[in-house]
Amino acid sequence: MPELPEVETVRRGLAPVMEGAIIERAEIHRPDLRFPFPDQFARRLQGKTVTALSRRAKYLLADLDGDREGGDVLIMHLGMSGSFRILEASGEGAPGAFHHERSRNTAHDHAVLHVNRNGKQAAIIYNDPRRFGFMDLIDRHRLGEDPRFASLGLEPTGNSLDGAAIARLFKGKTAPLKAALLDQHLIAGLGNIYVCEALWQAGLSPKRLAGTIVKSDGSASERCERLAEAVRDVIARAIEAGGSTLRDHRLTDGSLGYFQHSFRVYGREGEACPHAGCGGTIKRIVQSGRSTFYCPSCQR
Numbered sequence: 001m002p003e004l005p006e007v008e009t010v011r012r013g014l015a016p017v018m019e020g021a022i023i024e025r026a027e028i029h030r031p032d033l034r035f036p037f038p039d040q041f042a043r044r045l046q047g048k049t050v051t052a053l054s055r056r057a058k059y060l061l062a063d064l065d066g067d068r069e070g071g072d073v074l075i076m077h078l079g080m081s082g083s084f085r086i087l088e089a090s091g092e093g094a095p096g097a098f099h100h101e102r103s104r105n106t107a108h109d110h111a112v113l114h115v116n117r118n119g120k121q122a123a124i125i126y127n128d129p130r131r132f133g134f135m136d137l138i139d140r141h142r143l144g145e146d147p148r149f150a151s152l153g154l155e156p157t158g159n160s161l162d163g164a165a166i167a168r169l170f171k172g173k174t175a176p177l178k179a180a181l182l183d184q185h186l187i188a189g190l191g192n193i194y195v196c197e198a199l200w201q202a203g204l205s206p207k208r209l210a211g212t213i214v215k216s217d218g219s220a221s222e223r224c225e226r227l228a229e230a231v232r233d234v235i236a237r238a239i240e241a242g243g244s245t246l247r248d249h250r251l252t253d254g255s256l257g258y259f260q261h262s263f264r265v266y267g268r269e270g271e272a273c274p275h276a277g278c279g280g281t282i283k284r285i286v287q288s289g290r291s292t293f294y295c296p297s298c299q300r
Helices: 004-018 041-045 140-145 163-170 177-182 192-202 222-244
Strands: 022-028 050-056 059-064 072-077 083-088 091-093 109-117 120-127 134-139 283-287 290-294
Touching (some): 004 059
Antiparallel strands (some): 022 109, 050 059, 059 072, 283 290
């Protein structure tokens, strides 16, 4: 499944085409993806202006103008294999590159938004071979009450995720650190790849119990500070790497996995640990059905 940096990269790639654009027409090529499309989905989108495009965790949110104050929000989720292509007069490109190749088979083009921004037309094509993604429309005022968003945790970008926040979230937690970081109710949007990378950077074992990095009085330890800094840094570097591939949509075809060349532990089982002077070997274990890559020598 695309992780937060990939989704943020897609948002940045779509924003120049979508924000401020009028949806002149929407095409829906099947009745459902992971869930059925909302009733009258194409009709409800037609003529709406996209006033803003944002991200919450792994969701893309397009604010639409409307007759009532607030308007609707178009919710988009990429699922496991979803991706967007942008077709313009100047050529075709894909906003975002992924660790695993995205499909370009037009048989899996399930939704198309025909938009017009300042007289420049484009088609935004949603492709999803496995159909685990979805799209929905919801009243902006109801967004905070929606079960998909009401219980989401802290965003791992920005300064709100610091040592004190980690201590508050992990105090008394008996789950392994890996599981705690993947818990979307605690921190929203983190996925398997970047959790492995952040734990390695922080020098913390994925098997360590989350509560053990918090001081007995509930305050932040040095480990909490290291982990918060590592999470922010790994995510920021991944977003920056992804964003840099979007400057020319014509060359961004999704076939190369961005940031994969910077992985320190993920997918590197049996290789030497990159930490200077460590001498350890990267090991792969399975936690909750997911592969975990770490160095037993320097991650404690």
